[in-house]
Amino acid sequence: MNSTNEPRRSTSSAAIQASLKRRYARERRFQWYGRLAVLTGFVFLFILLADIVSKGYPAFTQQYIMVEVDFDKEQLGLAADATAEQIADADYLGLIKRSLREMFPEVTSRSEKKQLYRLVSMGAEYQLRDMVMDDPGLLGQTREIWLQAHSEAGSYLKGQVAADSDQADRKVKDQQVLWLDQLRAAGRTESRFNTTFFTAGDSREPEMAGIKVALYGSFFTLLVTFFIAFPIGVSAAVYLEEFAPRNRLTDLIEININNLAAVPSIVFGLLGLAVFINFFELPRSAPLVGGIVLSLMTLPTIIITSRAAIQSVSPSIREAALGVGASKLQTVFHHVLPVAMPGILTGSIIGMAQALGESAPLLMIGMVAFIMDAPTGITDPATVLPVQIYLWADSPERGFTEKTSAAIMVLMGFLIVMNALAIYLRKRFELK
Amino acid sequence: MDTPTVFLLLIVLSIAGFFLGRRRSRTVVAGEGGARALHSLPKHYGYMAALWALLPALGLLLLWMLFETSILANIVIGELPASVQQLPESERGLYFNQVVSYARGAVDASQLSDVQVAAAEHYRELLAASGKLKALLVALMAVIGGLLALRRIAPALRARNHVENIFKWMLFACSFLAVLTTLGIVLSVLFEAIRFFQKIPATDFLFGLEWSPQMAIRPDQVAASGSFGFVPLFVGTLLISAVAMVIAVPVGLMSAIYLSEYATRRFRSVTKPVLEILAGVPTVVYGFFAALTVAPFVRELGESMGLSVASESALAAGLVMGIMIIPFVMSLSDDIINAVPDTMREASLGMGATMNETIRKVLLPAALPGIVGGILLAVSRAIGETMIVVMAAGLSAKLTINPLEAVTTITVQIVTLLVGDQEFDSPKTLAAFALGLVLFFVTLLLNVIALYVVRKYREQYE
Numbered sequence: 065m066n067s068t069n070e071p072r073r074s075t076s077s078a079a080i081q082a083s084l085k086r087r088y089a090r091e092r093r094f095q096w097y098g099r100l101a102v103l104t105g106f107v108f109l110f111i112l113l114a115d116i117v118s119k120g121y122p123a124f125t126q127q128y129i130m131v132e133v134d135f136d137k138e139q140l141g142l143a144a145d146a147t148a149e150q151i152a153d154a155d156y157l158g159l160i161k162r163s164l165r166e167m168f169p170e171v172t173s174r175s176e177k178k179q180l181y182r183l184v185s186m187g188a189e190y191q192l193r194d195m196v197m198d199d200p201g202l203l204g205q206t207r208e209i210w211l212q213a214h215s216e217a218g219s220y221l222k223g224q225v226a227a228d229s230d231q232a233d234r235k236v237k238d239q240q241v242l243w244l245d246q247l248r249a250a251g252r253t254e255s256r257f258n259t260t261f262f263t264a265g266d267s268r269e270p271e272m273a274g275i276k277v278a279l280y281g282s283f284f285t286l287l288v289t290f291f292i293a294f295p296i297g298v299s300a301a302v303y304l305e306e307f308a309p310r311n312r313l314t315d316l317i318e319i320n321i322n323n324l325a326a327v328p329s330i331v332f333g334l335l336g337l338a339v340f341i342n343f344f345e346l347p348r349s350a351p352l353v354g355g356i357v358l359s360l361m362t363l364p365t366i367i368i369t370s371r372a373a374i375q376s377v378s379p380s381i382r383e384a385a386l387g388v389g390a391s392k393l394q395t396v397f398h399h400v401l402p403v404a405m406p407g408i409l410t411g412s413i414i415g416m417a418q419a420l421g422e423s424a425p426l427l428m429i430g431m432v433a434f435i436m437d438a439p440t441g442i443t444d445p446a447t448v449l450p451v452q453i454y455l456w457a458d459s460p461e462r463g464f465t466e467k468t469s470a471a472i473m474v475l476m477g478f479l480i481v482m483n484a485l486a487i488y489l490r491k492r493f494e495l496k
Numbered sequence: 497m498d499t500p501t502v503f504l505l506l507i508v509l510s511i512a513g514f515f516l517g518r519r520r521s522r523t524v525v526a527g528e529g530g531a532r533a534l535h536s537l538p539k540h541y542g543y544m545a546a547l548w549a550l551l552p553a554l555g556l557l558l559l560w561m562l563f564e565t566s567i568l569a570n571i572v573i574g575e576l577p578a579s580v581q582q583l584p585e586s587e588r589g590l591y592f593n594q595v596v597s598y599a600r601g602a603v604d605a606s607q608l609s610d611v612q613v614a615a616a617e618h619y620r621e622l623l624a625a626s627g628k629l630k631a632l633l634v635a636l637m638a639v640i641g642g643l644l645a646l647r648r649i650a651p652a653l654r655a656r657n658h659v660e661n662i663f664k665w666m667l668f669a670c671s672f673l674a675v676l677t678t679l680g681i682v683l684s685v686l687f688e689a690i691r692f693f694q695k696i697p698a699t700d701f702l703f704g705l706e707w708s709p710q711m712a713i714r715p716d717q718v719a720a721s722g723s724f725g726f727v728p729l730f731v732g733t734l735l736i737s738a739v740a741m742v743i744a745v746p747v748g749l750m751s752a753i754y755l756s757e758y759a760t761r762r763f764r765s766v767t768k769p770v771l772e773i774l775a776g777v778p779t780v781v782y783g784f785f786a787a788l789t790v791a792p793f794v795r796e797l798g799e800s801m802g803l804s805v806a807s808e809s810a811l812a813a814g815l816v817m818g819i820m821i822i823p824f825v826m827s828l829s830d831d832i833i834n835a836v837p838d839t840m841r842e843a844s845l846g847m848g849a850t851m852n853e854t855i856r857k858v859l860l861p862a863a864l865p866g867i868v869g870g871i872l873l874a875v876s877r878a879i880g881e882t883m884i885v886v887m888a889a890g891l892s893a894k895l896t897i898n899p900l901e902a903v904t905t906i907t908v909q910i911v912t913l914l915v916g917d918q919e920f921d922s923p924k925t926l927a928a929f930a931l932g933l934v935l936f937f938v939t940l941l942l943n944v945i946a947l948y949v950v951r952k953y954r955e956q957y958e
Contacts, residue, residue: 087850087853090852091850091851091852091853094851094852095754095758095852097750097754098750098751098753098754098755098758099754100750101747101749101751101754102750102751102755102759102767102771104747105747105774105822105823105826106771108774108822109770109771109773109774112774112777112782112785112819115785115789116781116784116785119788295670296673297670299667299671300667300670300671300673300674301671302667303667303668303670303671304671307664307667307668308668308671316675317672317674317675320674320677320678321671321674322943323678323940323943323944324674324678326876326877326939326943327681327936328877328879328881328882328907328936328939330882330907330910330911330932330935331880331932331935331939332681334681334684334910334914334928334929334932335680335681335684335685337914338684338685338687338929339680344566345565345566345569360677363673363677364674367674391656391657391660393660393663393664420778421777421778421781422778422779423779423780424779424882424883424886424907427886427915428911428914430915450778450780450883451780453780453784454780454883454886454887457780457783457787457788457887458887472781472784475778475781476778476781479778483776
């Protein structure tokens with residue numbers, strides 16, 4: 065028997081060997097597909113972050129040009145006893161223009177002058193005005209002053225524009241490049257950390273635009289969101305976990321919460337527009353309405369995570385409290401909630417981070433206005449950081465592209481801090 | 497008085513209620529053995545008085561705040577001269593808005609007519625009177641509520657149970673807010689959508705092949721004001737979502753399989769959170785990335801191959817949306833694959849199958865319903881995604897399934913129709929709500945099906 069089976073077994077074993085080889089090769093290929101998929105995700109993430117950082121980091125520096133300014137009273141049209149109001153209204157733009165002309169006396173033609181004036185920012189006249197307002201003694205004196213460069217001149221000084229490229233392709237003209245090179249050679253240009261970006265509101269001029277208003281708006285909006293969503297979300301979670309009877313109404317509530325978690329955010333914007341703005345006539349563009357809408361949107365997240373946190377509290381704690389005569393409510397508020405709090409806070413912070421990055425519903429309720437002054441309360445018109453990013457992304461000027469990326473970096477910085485906090489809390493919670 | 501002051505007053509009254517209630521509970525039992533004779537602790541009587549003072553008055557305050565402006569506005573508008581009354585609603589609204597902003601001190605009188613200034617003065621007076629009345633009524637309500645509670649305090653009163661019952665109702669009200677929100681969404685979009693369908697027949701909307709709402713130039717042109725055919729938007733939305741799914745499903749699913757079946761614990765614990773960063777990036781950032789980096793890249797790539805690619809191609813928007821959805825698909829499929837019992841894996845491996853045979857012939861067929869559910873959830877996310885398409889997809893509604901062309905989506909149209917100056921009642925703005933209604937129901941349907949499928953699948957293995 066053995067002898068007759070021998071050859072057949074060897075052929076089948078050869079076939080098996082061959083198929084095994086095939087199967088192992090396939091196994092290895094499959095594993096590589098998996099690695100490739102993970103790698104693809106990494107590559108996308110890397111490209112996204114690298115793109116934004118590389119576009120955004122130049123926005124954190126700002127270029128200045130030193131100009132010798134003669135605070136001539138006659139040029140400003142001010143008498144010796146000028147009032148503060150007259151000083152505020154004086155012609156500082158003319159002063160700057162004259163100073164620039166004096167620096168480059170060879171410039172005579174109208175179009176060249178125009179180009180010359182475009183070296184410094186439109187905001188420079190306000191800079192001079194503020195200086196004189198602070199110290200009227202400056203009048204009649206001559207000073208060397210660092211003036212902010214125009215965004216186009218600034219982008220040349222930052223090295224973003226190659227001087228040998230075709231003049232038609234760039235905003236900085238050859239003549240301006242020549243002047244800027246002269247200034248740089250004379251040590252009259254300087255690069256500083258961009259404080260304007262954090263202390264100014266929105267502006268039509270890239271070099272004068274900042275995110276202060278958006279930061280204030282985001283802060284007020286999140287404040288409203290937190291004070292609405294956190295108490296209501298935790299209460300709802302407590303009710304559903306600890307008190308809700310098993311009946312149809314409870315089922316209805318649970319189904320609703322799960323569905324709301326998956327409703328597109330823009331639909332919440334429609335709700336806000338129809339109910340809070342058109343029906344209740346709350347102010348448009350205000351952090352109040354934005355906060356209410358975002359809190360409705362983040363409620364499901366907070367409820368679901370809080371429920372999970374409450375669920376994970378060991379029953380022995382409840383039983384011990386009930387055993388010594390605490391009522392159900394006392395058990396929950398004195399014993400269960402404090403233990404579940406880190407988990408609840410983790411969920412709430414994640415919900416807040418979601419709200420901070422959200423922009424679609426806020427477009428619906430009019431938080432897209434052009435706002436220069438920081439809001440002082442929750443009913444003032446405001447914009448938020450993501451919406452500011454959206455607005456700047458639409459602007460064609462090159463200067464705004466870098467501002468947009470820089471604003472994105474600030475926004476992502478906040479999100480990273482919030483998420484890190486959430487992870488830290490979760491880690492501590494797990495140790496218990 | 498302004499609202500924060502009234503609110504503070506209310507809090508003060510409520511705190512006073514607490515102390516009065518606590519003291520009264522002690523005095524009623526002073527002769528009968530002290531606090532021991534009480535049913536509850538003295539502080540519970542205090543809470544009770546405080547809540548009775550607070551809650552009804554707070555309700556009144558909220559109602560007052562919600563309706564104050566619209567009632568006052570109606571009074572002032574009612575007193576405006578007949579010539580203003582006869583203006584169309586939008587112009588009258590504008591006229592009145594000037595009055596309000598003058599009353600608030602936001603504009604100076606030079607921009608307004610005398611009638612408006614007079615109306616503004618009147619409005620300001622009414623506002624002040626309403627403020628005083630509000631403070632008075634709210635305070636009165638709080639005092640009456642508190643006194644009622646104080647009167648009821650007696651040794652046999654079960655104050656703790658009473659307070660806890662109130663709390664339970666408050667907790668219930670908080671969770672019922674979810675139902676109210678859904679109801680609010682449905683009613684607000686439905687109400688405006690019905691007004692839209694009164695102007696534009698529903699069949700034109702649902703089956704029309706052309707979408708160009710921007711044509712309403714004169715108000716008397718309503719019937720001829722552009723066309724509201726919804727089909728191109730729907731096809732555009734599906735096209736972009738399909739591109740997104742083509743990216744997200746293979747990458748997400750394979751990553752999930754690799755991380756749950758092959759990767760070491762350490763690799764997994766590092767990789768998963770990093771990939772989940774993709775889910776935490778705000779959508780406006782993806783939109784910026786799509787519009788400024790991916791779209792030009794796709795366009796150049798296409799042109800180097802001799803294809804004509806629109807600068808706002810569906811491909812670019814879909815690609816970036818796909819990146820956004822990768823972690824979503826990954827964590828859903830990860831959960832689903834982990835829910836397959838280990839016995840099935842072990843049986844297959846024990847029979848001599850390799851790991852990938854086990855995955856493809858045992859795990860995936862077993863997990864298929866769950867994965868399909870997860871993908872449906874991802875599709876619903878893609879359909880409802882707004883910022884990426886607003887920034888990177890086109891505005892003109894073209895009926896095409898070529899991903900290299902520019903298409904528009906439901907969400908893009910909602911945003912374009914509603915952002916900026918708007919007059920209500922025009923079919924243009926109402927159309928946005930009709931689109932919102934469709935969007936809400938499509939995503940709701942997908943979610944309900946997906947959640948049902950996933951739950952059924954889970955039950956199978958529990």
